[in-house]
Amino acid sequence: MSEAPRPLILTLTLDEQAQAYFNDLRQRHFPPALNHLAAHVTLFHSLPAAELPAIKAELQQRCAALPLLPLQVSGVRFLGQGVAFNLDNTSLRTLHRELQAAWQPWLTPQDQHRLNPHVTVQNKVGPDVAKRLFLELSRAFQPFPATGTGLALWRYLGGPWEPVQQFAFAGS
Known part of the structure; x- marks a missing residue:
């Protein structure tokens, strides 16, 4: 009996400064035993x-026609058992809806939902631990810009992810 192929995950890539900022927070606040990934x-x-x-093919075509995406890191979000940062960009939501339409027959219920872009820096902790970090980050938070630089396709390996391919936006 053969194992089913591992599903693919699609992420937005960020500019180096934003990526480093979120990676640092994730390294400090995500449970180490569960932290297999960069932000x-x-x-x-x-x-x-x-x-x-x-x-x-779909990603290459779309990314070749897209400029860099200016993002607004607009707030800190309490997840119950973790903390994330909200990202805002209308073009990113449009791209997501277009990909949903193109891939509709393949989508799981989770992937059929409206995109609510965010970067999780803490997850799978007790609610009290998450609330403390949420309050700490919220007190000091000021909205700031970031840039979406492309898309990355990954293969899910049951915890860690294996990179498949990156697709840079035309403006990268």
């Missing part, structure tokens, strides 16, 4: 590996 902005959680050629 990331997940756009799709489970795309079918069998559709990899079509997915790659």
Whole structure:
């Protein structure tokens, strides 16, 4: 009996400064035993590996036509058992809706939802621990800019992710 192919995950890549900032927070506040990944902005959680050629073709075409995406890091979000930063950009939401339409037959219920872009810097901790970090980060928070530089496709390995391919936006 063969194992089913591992699903694919699609993320937004960020400029170096924003990536370093979120990675630092994630390293300090994410439970080390569960922290297999750098900070990331997940756009799709489970795309079918069998559709990899079509997915790659779609992403290459779209990214070649997209400029860099100016993002606004607009707030700190309490997740109950963690903390994230909200990201705002209308073009990112439009891109997500267009990809949802193109990939509709393949999407899981989770990937059919409206995109609410964020970077999780803490997860799977007790609510009291999460609330303390949320309050600490909220007190000092000032909105700041970041830039979406492209998309990254990953293969889910049950915890860690394996990079498949990156797609830079035309303005990168």
